[in-house]
């Protein structure tokens with residue numbers, strides 16, 4: 001099973017009017033730096049502050065009336081939970097979001113305010129997932145996972161369709177990478193429209209589960225560590241069904257960034273582009289600034305989210321030493 005252009009086009013029809021079509025703008029500072037036109041896909045301005053609303057809206061819209069009546073449940077590092085809570089509220093259905101203690105407080109509050117039932121369990125996404133499994137078995141809720149689900153991947157892929165309409169000559173697209181729902185969906189859309197366009201995944205070096213799995217040739221578990229790119233935390237699931245194979249088949253490269261390189265991306269977004277982005281949303285900028293990607297032509301960076309704790313953001317842009325935080 002895989003997700004293809006036709007599924008992504010169907011997702012776009014289904015979520016029309018429920019999500020924003022976000023703008024793509026040129027970046028003078030990064031174009032000068034890269035020697036090629038660099039464009040920023042401003043997806044952090046999406047409703048709920050991250051692209052996750054695309055997948056969540058598509059997956060909820062695809063449920064049957066009977067499934068909607070049971071309600072939905074998911075484990076989340078924050079943004080998927082918020083998106084699911086928002087989409088569920090619009091449909092008038094119940095949502096339960098299970099999270100680990102690593103999820104920042106600002107993200108918890110936002111989800112609670114949307115009326116979802118929030119459960120905090122354990123110290124990792126895997127712990128949170130155990131509670132999800134229990135709720136599915138005991139209360140009959142429908143699980144809508146954050147990335148490894150065809151309707152979630154197809155929804156995230158709608159971002160790739162927009163990119164290819166906004167920058168039809170894109171040579172490279174830089175995508176933040178965690179569980180790979182975004183990267184798989186975007187790569188399927190981008191390569192479906194323009195097979196020669198390269199799609200490059202970017203993760204933090206601290207706990208990059210997809211990169212470790214691609215290197216091993218099968219899904220592996222890595223230790224989850226605190227990182228400035230908290231939305232990129234978590235494993236890909238040892239029983240991964242879709243995103244591992246899709247990322248292996250579709251991504252041209254995967255790049256890892258240090259905490260200092262991620263902080264530099266957040267700072268650059270703020271100082272030069274006047275944009276507030278969270279760590280996960282800043283990895284494209286961080287990778288370009290660090291010289292870790294060689295671009296060959298017009299390049300698009302996805303600014304995937306903005307849900308950063310603002311006191312942390314202040315400390316980063318003030319240049320306070322947030323480099324390699326101790327484990």
Ligand SMILES: *Cc1c(COP(=O)(O)O)cnc(C)c1O
Nearest residue numbers: 079178179180181182280304305
């Ligand atoms: C979830 C998320 C990602 C990573 O998406 P995956 O589909 O898990 O790879 C990147 N950026 C932000 C802001 C996110 O919330």
